[in-house]
Amino acid sequence: MTQHFQGHKIVERLRPDEKELVRELTENMVLPRNIMLTLKKRRQLTATTIKHIYNARYRIKKAIRGPRTELQHLMKCLVEGKYLYTHRVFPVTETLSDILWAHPDSVKLFNMFPTVLIMDSTYKTNKYLLPLLEFVGLTCTGKTYVMAFAFLTSEKEDNFVWALQSVRNLL
Template identity: 70%
Template sequence: MDDSNTHKVDTELGSMTEQGNVDAKPPDEPHNVVPLPLPHPPPPPPPTIDFRIQFTTATKFDNRAQMLKWVSDLARSLGFVTVIVKSDNEAIGRKGYVHIGCQRGGKYREYCHRKSEQKMTLKCGCPFKLKSYLLSSGQWSLNVVNDEHKHEMTGDFQGHKYAQRLLPEEKELVRELTENMALPRNIMTTQKKRRPQTATTMKHIYNIRCRMNMAIRGSRTKMQHLMKCMTEGKYLYNHRVIPGTETMSDIFWAHLDSVKIFNTFPTVVMMDSTYKTNKYRLPLFEIVGSTSTGRTYPVGFAFLSQEKEDKFVWALQSIRGMLLCQDDMKVIVTDRDQALINAVNIVFPKCTPLICRYHIQMNIKANFIKKAKLGRKLRIRTVWRHVKIL
């Protein structure tokens, strides 16, 4: 009995050992190890480009401007931009010279210390350098000091601020075209036609126009300059300020020619507001009249701080003051602005107020299509077509 118990215990131990050996991994079996990602290979060194042959010349230039133009044109044709690194203006006892380098030479100097801002620069420490000296004969010589570039050349100079600069004669052209009421896009097209290789953008055109306007305005504020222009242009204008302050809230103006035509054809007048015409987000209130031949003409304009009844009343009173006979106005056409309709009834009680046909049509279309439970294609192509015919 003891032997049988011993045999039974040995059998159970053997089975447990076999089960444990099945679950366990052999000591020689390799473990599953996740391989680490290989580091990226270092970037290749920047190419070294030699331009000694191109800039080596025995030519003597008659003046400094001629030398700089020759260097700049040659550099642009090769794919980079040159800048003046250092120069001397021929002071007493010193010899005039000019040191010319690549625009991408030197290091970027931070003007702010905000770490969150991402800074991008074209500068990469390019060692290219030229030297030009003023000779005793009055001519300028050119020597190559360092002929290497440590960056690739480019054919597109967008973003190169020195290459995008306008020439003095081009700046004068922008001023002349601006005075002749030319649009900026037309000015840009003219510049491209005259110098196809220019890298100037619309931003430069706007900057010159802004500096021109600031020079014309001088020390006056924008509102003071506006009043001056209206006085010189012989406009009829009226304005209001916020009570207790010197801040202008509303302004109305009309040309004298418009006043004459308005007194000739005052029967029908149309009024509406236009938006997104100025950076102050003020609505532009327009008053337009109609002649006996059906042609329209501008009566006056007003910038209103708000589209409220008292604002419209003030603008309509300015219009009424332009009429020699205030009973000549018969019909006033407006949109569905209730504040404007109320103001018309207050200032011109004898006039017949009408709603613009265009606004009526848009209102019918919006409500009818919304309430008509029809398919989209049938609703737009068929139903609305019959509504317009009616």
């Protein structure tokens, strides 16, 4: 008999109680590495790897999303969370090109502290390699808060102008 069961599918499989634990910890925004540490503490001889945790989390999120695409799920969450959002589509194909959203409380904060609004763009770090534009406000006490987010299809001037006009319209 082998001493190490690495690579044996049956032994590496998550048990039902472990799947439930992964689901609970995922819902509570626990990082995968911390989920793995928790599983190792509960059962020291487990052959489960971090890849199993990622796969389980993917299946859990896919079950929550249902038959909707990720973008459709984002739109559903924005509506349910009562976020303010706007989008534009490509006229020929009728596909979504850009989307911007803001929480109502963030808009209230900006209306109370309208002096400083910082724009920051993170380039191509997400799954779809889209630029994420973030609008950050500053209170009179020096605290920052997120005002709005936008996914843009490209880093052209037109996209940033649209985002700025959309933020102005939300306010």
